[in-house]
Amino acid sequence: MDKFETLYEALANLDGFIYPNEIALNWDLLIVMYPYITGLVAGAFILASLNRVFDIKALRPTYEISLLTALAFMLVATMPLISHLGQPFRFYEMLITPHLTSAMAIFGFVYLWYLMVVLLLEIWFDYRYDMVIWSGEKKGFMRFVYRALTLWVLDTSPESRKTDEKIGYFITVVGIPSAFLLHGYVGFIFGSIKANPWWSTVMMPVIFLFSAMVSGIALVMFIYMAVNYLRRQKTDIFCLDTIAKYLFYILIIDFTLESLDQIHRIYEADESFDILKLLVRGKLFFTFFIMQIGIGTIIPLSVLGFLQFKKPRERIRKILYLIVSICVLVGIFYMRWNVVIGGQLFSKSFYGFTSYKVDLIGGIDVWLSVLWFVIPFFILAFLLWLLPPWKKAEELPHE
Amino acid sequence: MPLQVKRLLLAFAVFIGIMLGLKYFLTPDSWREYGPYRGKALIEIADKVPKYVDMETCIMCHDSIGELKIQGLHKSIQCEICHGPGYLHVDEPEINKMKLPAGSEFCIQCHARNAARPDKIIKQVDAAEHSEGENCISCHNPHEPWL
Structure with missing residues (x-):
């Protein structure tokens, strides 16, 4: 109710009956950004794993970019939550007091495991040899930085590289269930809230996971093209075709799962169904049907499906891939929006609605959300400068 | 054990040590006093100034309206539902007018x-x-x- 000074103001935002604690949304745009950003991390990592574990060689040019993208977004994944809490002087308490009594409080464990044990280790083993070489080439401060990053392990023997390779492979294998855990966990937070029929479904972790993979793969596709454009390098069209193929497959699974969830709701038609029907047809019409399903799913599916059968000229394909990646990223954002905001718009009495408007002027949540989405791109630019994938040494020949 | 693994284990040990140190020094005193939250949070919440002062407080000055109201169909509706929160008005009624x-x-x-x-x-x-x-x-x- 803090947003409304009087009941009169609050009532102007409502339709029908609603409980007092449902009038103002507690979770705003920043909480939409949280699953969106973590989804990008998990998705980008899973694309990297496709190359490493399943040995899909066509995806090799995107391997390091995927890992660094995952890291760049992972570093800010907590920021939407922290800024939403609005306690800048004790935000760190969230990270130093994890416990097992609530799904949300487990975040500290999940985050640390994924960041420290999976992502950083995998990148470290992948780059260790190169960092040793670069430390030899650089002078002064940068030499020290690279040496420190190698933890002063300057061994460049083929045996040490083989060890890096083996451990890196093992971490990637562990990393796949970890990435599933990370985003499945975010879906679980919503899916486990049994009082909310829009959220409470066992499908939620799986849906979140597949939508995460879709968005992460689209993001890496976009970044791969953007990086090549900025470096004035030729984009490997075979690699793009392969990414697009996997994006197409996973988008089909994602769309099927989400459709299954909705069909299940429609057929089951329990006591909450009437209000959810009004919600989807009314307040969520634009974000659900137009943005999530139309722009985010139907258009990419049609374009990618078409490209599986017919291959236009390379230039046209690139433009289509660029458009598809943006469409998917927008669509998945609206998927998160529909879950987070949609779940708070209807009353648990099932007799009324509240409303939510994003304050474009004067609303701090919008600017913070934009900030937390833009900063990872700068972090990524820094990481690509520090650890350029295109300057890496040749891989060891596989035996 | 390969050298890089040894170094990593050492780095992890240092990291875990730092984390434990941070946990020791930065965990709030009243953490887990009653459960997995700051015990002092309860006092902080209880110390907040209530914005709604209740009908009985309004009637202390506006007794004629109060008498009228308790006979009518709006008797169960708090004054502040229509007139807004009264905590500022109670302190300085001339400066902080209630809403109409x-x-x-x-x-x-x-x-x-x-x-x-x-x-x-x-x-x-x-x-x-x-x-x-x-x-x-x-x-x-x-x-x-x-x-």
Whole structure:
């Protein structure tokens, strides 16, 4: 109710009956950004794993970019939550007091495991040899930085590289269930809230996971093209075709799962169904049907499906891939929006609605959300400068 | 054990040590006093100044309106539902005036015909037909609304 000074103001935002604690949304745009950003991390990592574990060689040019993208977004994944809490002087308490009594409080464990044990280790083993070489080439401060990053392990023997390779492979294998855990966990937070029929479904972790993979793969596709454009390098069209193929497959699974969830709701038609029907047809019409399903799913599916059968000229394909990646990223954002905001718009009495408007002027949540989405791109630019994938040494020949 | 693994284990040991140190020094004193949260949070929440002061406080000054109101159909509705929170008004009534609801639009938030509303508890009218543009309070006294 803090947003409304009087009941009169609050009532102007409502339709029908609603409980007092449902009038103002507690979770705003920043909480939409949280699953969106973590989804990008998990998705980008899973694309990297496709190359490493399943040995899909066509995806090799995107391997390091995927890992660094995952890291760049992972570093800010907590920021939407922290800024939403609005306690800048004790935000760190969230990270130093994890416990097992609530799904949300487990975040500290999940985050640390994924960041420290999976992502950083995998990148470290992948780059260790190169960092040793670069430390030899650089002078002064940068030499020290690279040496420190190698933890002063300057061994460049083929045996040490083989060890890096083996451990890196093992971490990637562990990393796949970890990435599933990370985003499945975010879906679980919503899916486990049994009082909310829009959220409470066992499908939620799986849906979140597949939508995460879709968005992460689209993001890496976009970044791969953007990086090549900025470096004035030729984009490997075979690699793009392969990414697009996997994006197409996973988008089909994602769309099927989400459709299954909705069909299940429609057929089951329990006591909450009437209000959810009004919600989807009314307040969520634009974000659900137009943005999530139309722009985010139907258009990419049609374009990618078409490209599986017919291959236009390379230039046209690139433009289509660029458009598809943006469409998917927008669509998945609206998927998160529909879950987070949609779940708070209807009353648990099932007799009324509240409303939510994003304050474009004067609303701090919008600017913070934009900030937390833009900063990872700068972090990524820094990481690509520090650890350029295109300057890496040749891989060891596989035996 | 390969050298890089040894170094990593050492780095992890240092990291875990730092984390434990941070946990030791930065964990709030009252953490887990009652459960997995700051015990002092309860006091902080309890110390907040209530914004709504309750009808009994209003009646201490506005006794004539109070007498009228407790006889009417709006007797169970708190004054501050229509007039806004009164915590500032109680301290400085001349400076901090209470809000006066603006016109019929306020009344029909509750009294407009709506199939979802229980008709027996809240009287409902078709506003346009019922008042023909007249302000509700021209006929009804909100402190003692008659039918």
